[in-house]
Amino acid sequence: MKHWLPLLLTLPLSHTQAAGPAFNCTQVEAGSIEQQICQSEPLSALDRKMAEVYTAAQQKAGNEHPPVLKTEQRGWIKGRNDCWKSADQPACIAELQARYRLVEATGPVFYQCDGNPAKEVVAxxxxxxxxxxxxxxxxxxxxxxxxxxxxxxxxxxQNESLWEHHGEAIVVWGYQEPEMHCTAR
Structure with missing residues (x-):
């Protein structure tokens, strides 16, 4: 399977397509994650944005030792490829978007739990x-x-939950742990 992120390193930003991803869709394998990106405007837009961010990060991390950025890139590609094999691809794509902050977020929202300032939950x-x-x-x-x-x-x-309603939240943190009653600050 071809990895598209390394291709971004060789593409000047001025050559990215306005409606497609930052890589050439005519060279992708049928049934690949790259094909899914090519067929989706929202994913293509995220790919273009990632190309911009990665290029800027690469310029700042040029002499980084050890090369953390390249290591993280390989980890992201592995996660993306594993996502393609997932039975629940939308949830897997959502996870990658959230973990790598590829979409807009609301927050952080700080909750103080059980009246204890040391019991802070951030969402x-x-x-x-x-x-x-x-x-x-x-x-x-x-x-x-x-x-x-x-x-x-x-x-x-997996073993945690947050149920929020009008600035109040019930948080469970761990299997069979008691509920924490929290208030947004």
């Missing part, structure tokens, strides 16, 4: 499809997906 909400949030508590973070509710907004992670 950033991303306009992905499906909607996501990255929620931090202590030294851990959790990617959460919006679930349908009768009222408020409930985000569910």
């Amino acid at each position: 950033r909400f991303f306009r992905t499809e499906p909607p996501t949030a990255i929620v931090e508590f202590g030294d851990r973070s959790s990617l959460m997906y919006l679930e349908q509710t009768a009222s408020g907004a409930r985000y569910q992670g």
